[in-house]
Amino acid sequence: SGPEVEVTLEVNPSTVERARLPAFADAGVNRLSVGVQSFDDTVLRRLGRAHRAAEGRRTLDAAREAGFRNVSVDLIFSAPGQDEAAVGRDLDAVAAFAPEHVSAYSLTVEEGTPFALAGARGQLALPDDEASARMMERVEAALGAAGLARYEVSSFARPGFASRHNRRYWERRAVLGVGLGAWSCEPPGPGAPHGARRANVRDLEGYLRRVEAGVPAEASPPEALDPATARGEAAFLALRTSEGLHAEGFAAEFGGPPRRFWNDEIEGLVAAGLLLEGAGGDLRLTPRGLLLSDSVFARFV
Numbered sequence: 001s002g003p004e005v006e007v008t009l010e011v012n013p014s015t016v017e018r019a020r021l022p023a024f025a026d027a028g029v030n031r032l033s034v035g036v037q038s039f040d041d042t043v044l045r046r047l048g049r050a051h052r053a054a055e056g057r058r059t060l061d062a063a064r065e066a067g068f069r070n071v072s073v074d075l076i077f078s079a080p081g082q083d084e085a086a087v088g089r090d091l092d093a094v095a096a097f098a099p100e101h102v103s104a105y106s107l108t109v110e111e112g113t114p115f116a117l118a119g120a121r122g123q124l125a126l127p128d129d130e131a132s133a134r135m136m137e138r139v140e141a142a143l144g145a146a147g148l149a150r151y152e153v154s155s156f157a158r159p160g161f162a163s164r165h166n167r168r169y170w171e172r173r174a175v176l177g178v179g180l181g182a183w184s185c186e187p188p189g190p191g192a193p194h195g196a197r198r199a200n201v202r203d204l205e206g207y208l209r210r211v212e213a214g215v216p217a218e219a220s221p222p223e224a225l226d227p228a229t230a231r232g233e234a235a236f237l238a239l240r241t242s243e244g245l246h247a248e249g250f251a252a253e254f255g256g257p258p259r260r261f262w263n264d265e266i267e268g269l270v271a272a273g274l275l276l277e278g279a280g281g282d283l284r285l286t287p288r289g290l291l292l293s294d295s296v297f298a299r300f301v
Contacts (some may be wrong), residue, residue, distance in 0.1 A: 006031055006164045007097045013051040013059040021066035027249075031070040031163075032063050033103070038076060039093040046080040047107075060097050070161060072101035077139060078132040079107050079157065081269075087135045091142040099148070100161040104139045105154050106132055133291045153285075153293050170237045180207045186222060194230035194253070196222040231261055235283075236297035244276075244284025257281040265299040 008023055008031040011017050021032075036056040038044050045051060047262050063071050077087050096103060140150055148156035152170065155163065168175050169185070172195065173249055177184040181202040188195050200217040201207050210217045225233070231254050238245035247257040259266055259281055266283065269275040274289035289296050 013055040018062040033072040095146040192224035198222040232301040235300040247281030
């Protein structure tokens, strides 16, 4: 038989969800992703999270008690008012739990959110870019010391525990999204040589109505990816990973290597020390490029 199918459930730290964990395990869920975010109550309050650190710890313990041997912890750093010492304490707590996987994200302030409004009023004390970069370096060093290797910009795993589900997104392979608001990625086919995307409706009432009527839950017809969009996504999704962008495979799909489409951009990023270019035109982020990955990706879309 083939490898065990990976079935991941995203869990928020709460009494209700902890009580359900044994039933989820019995139902076939074999991987948990726990939205801890931080083990510091001050940070959690500033992030607007409903739970507190003690609930995060109890949920992780409950996951082990329910028999889960593949647990991922979500961490956020560069939070309002957070300093390097606070990040270090979070990393110590992660190491003590010894998860199989960690997703560590630098807080991104999206336009129109309460964080963005507070920032515009000067009420949000976010770490500057230099401090955020030091935090990311500390995250990578601490998780590496704990046995979790970085295999993608925000993802760290013990050997054999890289997320199969996320890898499918980064490799632009088919993904079936099931449920409210879920996205699916379709493989190349007639009329969609670079694949297509479809999304289910996002409102619960409309979703349930469609399910009860036995009709598809899609919000709109599939979106066939045009060549320019597909090229950009192929570049930045591959560059997110430790393997990087393979020029030969890219050329087979798009009719030319990355240099054909982004010669000046690649030239500048290599000169700036953000990209490494192999003899065959393969590309991957440098350590500095990892710290500034968003600005690198923006050059390809």
